[in-house]
Amino acid sequence: MARAMMFFSSFFFSLLLSIHSYAMIISSPGRSSSSNGAGDELALLSFKSTLPSALQLASWNTSGHYCSWPGVACGSRHLQRVVSLRLGSFNLSGHVSPFLGNLSFLRELDLGDNQLVGQIPPELGRLVRLQVLNLSYNQLQGEIPAEIGISLKNLVYLNLGQNSLSGEIPPSLSELPLMEQLTLYYNRLSGEIPPALSNLTNLRVLHLDFNMLSGAIPSSFGLLPSLSRLTLGGNNLSGTIPDSFWNISSLTSYSVQQNMLNGTMPPDAFSNLPNLQSMFMDHNFFHGPIPRSIANASELWIVQLGSNSFSGIVPPEIGRLTNLQRLVLLETLLEAKEPKDWEFFTALTNCSQLQFLELGVSRFGGILPDSVSNLSTSLIQLNVNDNTISGSIPDDISNLKNLQYFDLSKNSFTGSLPSSLGNLTELNYMNLESNSFSGRIPSTLGNLGMLELLVLSSNNFAGQVPVELFNSTAVSVDLSYNNLEGSIPQEISNLKGLIEFYAQWNKLSGEIPSTIGECQLLQNLHLQNNILNGTIPSSLGQLQGLENLDLSNNNLSGEIPKLLGNLSMLYYLNLSFNNFVGQVPTFGVFANATAISIQGNDMLCGGTPHMHLPPCSSQLPKNKHTLVVIPIVLSLVATVVALALLYIMLRIRCKKSRTETSSTTSMQGHPLISYSQLVKATDGFSSTNLLGSGAFGSVYRGELDGQSSESANLVAVKVLKLQNPGALKSFTAECEALRNLRHRNLVKIVTACSSIDTRGNDFRAIVFEFMPNGSLEGWLHPDANEETEQRNLNILERVTILLDVAYALDYLHCHGPAPVVHCDIKSSNVLLDADMVAHVGDFGLARILVEGNSFLQESSSSIGFRGTIGYAAPEYGAGNTSSTHGDIYSYGMLVLETVTGERPTDSKFMHGLREYVELGMHDGVADIVDTRLSLGLHTDTAADGSSHKGRTDFLVSLLRLGLSCSQEMPSNRMSTGDIIKELSAIRQSLL
Structure with a gap:
């Protein structure tokens, strides 16, 4: 009903405008009926009437000439006819009005970056003089009208990207002889790419990425003499890259990433691409070696080949790409075993503008060359994670003074960390987990004032946790599964933005610092499997955002603070195998049987029924039957102790990992057996x-x-x-x-x-x-x-x-x-x-x-x-x-x-x-x-x-x-x- 009322309201308003405009034409001596200027005004007002709210078009009214309205431009030759309508980013909502088809002298229509909905009206096909049509970044649906290709023969620029358009690409779009840029990306277009698009001999830019297109890349694209940018990524394209593709000498950028393409790159693939600046081939099924001819594409500054099955060594010729800024080869079968296989790494030191080098999750092994320290001082990101690389971190790593992201995790690195790491003051991410680093954690890491994430877990670090480590702005610190000793520094309170702190499976002793309660944003705290003693500080009750708390397998004692029950976000609490005594709270997390583990604490009592604990002394009946209850309690305690011993035997010498499973229930319920x-x-x-x-x-x-x-x-x-x-x-x-x-x-x-x-x-x-x-x-x-x-x-x-x-x-x-x-x-x-x-x-x-x-x-x-x-x-x-x-x-x-x-x-x-x-x-x-x-x-x-x-x-x-x-x-x-x-x-x- 609301839509019907809106339709009739719009229709009635348009009818009144038509009558009013007609009256103006026949009555005003200053306006010729042949000029059709009033027709343009009427079309604009009709367009405005279809927009529920158009505050920026408030001045569009008959009190001023339409050629002075915001976004409207008129020509001077044809009695001030509207030639341009530029309303991009005007915060317009509603439909694209078919009345716009009446602006017969329009050469440019820009409605991009608004909130327009509905379909593209086929009436736009009447704008035969139109050269630029931009409807991008809206919420348009339906199919692309065939009339655009059939009638708009003067169209040079067509951008319908970032909408929800569906259906196939109309074959009629291949009939636009002057077309230079065709952008249809980020829609829901399906079907195959029309090979006839190669008829657009003036085409320089073709953006079809992130749709649901299927089939092969048309080999006829190799016939486009002026094609500069081609993006086909994020579709369901299959088959190989046509041989003709490698002969488009005008090509400066292409993307075929995130498809189902396969095949190899021919040895001379880059011999005829002298202008190529960027290529994105990642996330496909390509295989074979990277051609040495890549050096011929000397203008390349982005190379993304990751998430494929490329194999062999990285050709050293890649170091001749002096403009290279980004090299992404992660998740491949590329390898390095011998020192000569790492020649490409040394060659990359010639790339003085290199900012991103990603070699993770591949087959790189052997010793990391010292030349890593001679890479570009512009380097921002270096990750070689998930390989089998050995050796140590060179002392001169501090040469990479602008490094922000450093990931060597899951390799076979050894030795101690150089104190020079502290000179990488721009670092905000450092992950060295799952290696064989040893020695002490350098106190110079405290100089990393920009550090947000530090992961040193699953190594062989020893000694105390440096106090200086807590001088950063880290939100996540992981020191787990090492051999760290001593107490947790009181200075942990300096990490005001700390969200995660993992220190489980070390040899930490002393009490849990009460200052940890000042880390108001803390969500995950894991200190299990250490030798911590003392009581749980009541300051933990201040951590209203705490979600996971694991203090199991320590020597903690005293009562369990009731304040923990007030933590509304806490959904996992493990206090098992300590020396806690007294009554267990029954509210908050303690009331959830699947959220709490307290076994292995023999002196606890009370709690909820699912905990199966003996009643506390204050809960026992004070009469002669008390003597009968005592043996039963002792029997229950003996059973719990037996089960605890079994659990300890099952858990002993467990292999360490980054974190433990969120459940630590013992073998309770299974019979003991000898x-x-x-x-x-x-x-x-x-x-x-x-x-x-x-x-x-x-x-x-x-x-x-x-x-x-x-x-x-x-x-x-x-x-x-x-x-x-x-x-x-x-x-x-x-x-x-x-x-x-x-x-x-x-x-x-x-x-x-x-x-x-x-x-x-x-x-x-x-x-x-x-x-x-x-x-x-x-x-x-x-x-x-x-x-x-x-x-x-x-x-x-x-x-x-x-x-x-x-x-x-x-x-x-x-x-x-x-x-x-x-x-x-x-x-x-x-x-x-x-x-x-x-x-x-x-x-x-x-x-x-x-x-x-x-x-x-x-x-x-x-x-x-x-x-x-x-x-x-x-x-x-x-x-x-x-x-x-x-x-x-x-x-x-x-x-x-x-x-x-x-x-x-x-x-x-x-x-x-x-x-x-x-x-x-x-x-x-x-x-x-x-x-x-x-x-x-x-x-x-x-x-x-x-x-x-x-x-x-x-x-x-x-x-x-x-x-x-x-x-x-x-x-x-x-x-x-x-x-x-x-x-x-x-x-x-x-x-």
């Missing part, structure tokens, strides 16, 4: 009960006494081979990962045993629910002496098992207490219960991830190479951080194995199982799928009567799913949600 019980259950770990053996342990079938049913007696006992490196880490990782996980498709842990054997040696074992149908590996690859018919899985069973595994991964990655990366998804770790329901097991390599404000942080287990060769993601081979993307790759290989019946580890595949499947699918799937599934695919029907085509379609879908999950670039792999959706559809069709 070494002797396990000996009895497995008949002395008899070989007849051996189910399998791996690098870190052997698994035995066992039968426990005292269970209520026969089925409950059967267990699988994983005995760790503690003599093997990494076995203890595997044990702690598996306990850490499994203690809070509960899901139908995860192997259930019954209990754990941490004890000594009869010879006095350490003994570790984990007891799992027994899986009577063994592993998926046993079904896909049965032993030769087994009956194949009895170990066969039909297509529905295989899809169901894959769906079960997908559900497990979805829970681990997205829905558990904390995100968990399994790191070893393979067929031998997929176990089948009596009902053939799949359960994911063996979490010995798992990592728990905790999302902080800025980082995705790893758990405490770190055992070198993650996973099993053949299943492990390619980025793990480069030493990259474990991620959920890595699990998806392994899952993709599991899918391919399940469908083909071939092991990813089989040496007969020269280039791997994935490439074998890719090549085989070109010739049909019958020859590459498991022979037990392919029966009947060479004929019209299968043995069970199902159609050949139907079964083939399902198998093709599964193989494509496996290929999609195992793509080389992590960001291109499917999500667990999409996997579940696709497999569910396949399974439903099979039912």
Whole structure:
């Protein structure tokens, strides 16, 4: 109704204007009816009438001549007809009025940077004199009118960017002979790029980036003789870059980033691009070497090739690009092993204007050259993170006096930090985590007054925390997982803007400084696993923004301050394994069972019922029944102590990481079990009960006494081979990962045993629910002496098992207490219960991830190479951080194995199982799928009567799913949600 009223109101107003203008034309002697000047005025007033609020057009009225109105320009030859309407950034809202089509002498129409909505009126096609049309930065929708290309033959500049336009690019736009700049970026345009755009022989600028365009880049673009800037990034383009593209000598800038393009750059790619200044090819599937001919594009100042599969060494010729300011080669397969491979780095010292050098997440190794100190003094950002680079930081690093961003994390650097780092006074980000730096933290870091983020975690730093460290403006400081000693300086209060402070897993002692309460913006405080003593300072109650507080595994004592319950933002509090006494508060965070952990404090009482603490003395009834209660309390305390001891044994020697998981619940709820019980259950770990053996342990079938049913007696006992490196880490990782996980498709842990054997040696074992149908590996690859018919899985069973595994991964990655990366998804770790329901097991390599404000942080287990060769993601081979993307790759290989019946580890595949499947699918799937599934695919029907085509379609879908999950670039792999959706559809069709 409101829209109808607005329409009739606008119509009525326009009608009145028409009558008024007509009356003026026939009655005013000063205005000729042939001039049509009044028609221009009427068109402008009609346009204004469609705008709900146009304060800047308030002076548009008949009291003044329209040629003097803001934004209006008139010509002098044709009786002052409107030739230009420049209303950009006028804060206009409403629709683009079709009345503008009546300004027949208009040459320029600029309505950019407003809040205009609706569609582009096709009436604009009547502006045949129009040369410039700018409707960018609005909220326009619908398709681009074909009339623009059909009628506006004088158009030189067309900018419709930054709207919500949809549909395809009209082919008629290729019929604008004078067009020099065509900008359609940041819309929702789809379809292919019209090859006919190459007819625009005057075209200098073509911006089509960040739409939903698909298909190939037209090879005809190489025929555009004047093309200077071409941006096609942020689309769904595929195929290769046409050879003709490399011959556009007029090209100064091009972007094809964030597409699905592949192929290589020819060796002479840059021989005919002398004017090229910037190129953006990142986030695609390009591979092969970087051509040495890049030196011929001597004007280049931006080179972005990251997030591709470029390989080989970086050519030293890149150092001849003397104008180079930005070089981005991160997330590639580029490498350096020998000193000669680093020649490019020394060559870059010739690039005196270099500001950004990004080489992270690649395969650069060996020793970082000392020439790093001779890079441009203009350098702002240097990151070589996630490589295998060794050596030390040169003392002359202070030459890079303008450096603001410095990231050497996740490498193999050694030695102490040079005090000269303190001379990099412009630094606001320094990340040196996960290396092998040692010695003391230089006090000169206190000179970094601009520093906002400092990460020194997971190294071997020793000594005290320098007081000077708190002279900066840091908002995040991470000193965790080192060997730091002494107390936390009182000067921490100087960091008024501190948001995160991590100092867990050190040897810090003394009391928590009360001055920390002055860090009013603090959100995350992690001090667990130190030897801090004293009480919790009441000043922590001042931190109203505190969200995470972990003080577990220290020697803290006294009562728990009730003030902590008043912190409304606090959603995680861990006070476990200290010496706290007295009554536990019952309000605020203390009332949330999942938000607080207090176990291992034997003298606590009260609290909420979920804490299962004994009542405090003030709560006990004062009568003869008190004597009856005391034994019960003592029994409860004894139980808590026993559980605490078990938890300590499980947590001891846990591998350090940047932060801990947000849940530290012990094995509470699992029965205690002794070494002797396990000996009895497995008949002395008899070989007849051996189910399998791996690098870190052997698994035995066992039968426990005292269970209520026969089925409950059967267990699988994983005995760790503690003599093997990494076995203890595997044990702690598996306990850490499994203690809070509960899901139908995860192997259930019954209990754990941490004890000594009869010879006095350490003994570790984990007891799992027994899986009577063994592993998926046993079904896909049965032993030769087994009956194949009895170990066969039909297509529905295989899809169901894959769906079960997908559900497990979805829970681990997205829905558990904390995100968990399994790191070893393979067929031998997929176990089948009596009902053939799949359960994911063996979490010995798992990592728990905790999302902080800025980082995705790893758990405490770190055992070198993650996973099993053949299943492990390619980025793990480069030493990259474990991620959920890595699990998806392994899952993709599991899918391919399940469908083909071939092991990813089989040496007969020269280039791997994935490439074998890719090549085989070109010739049909019958020859590459498991022979037990392919029966009947060479004929019209299968043995069970199902159609050949139907079964083939399902198998093709599964193989494509496996290929999609195992793509080389992590960001291109499917999500667990999409996997579940696709497999569910396949399974439903099979039912």
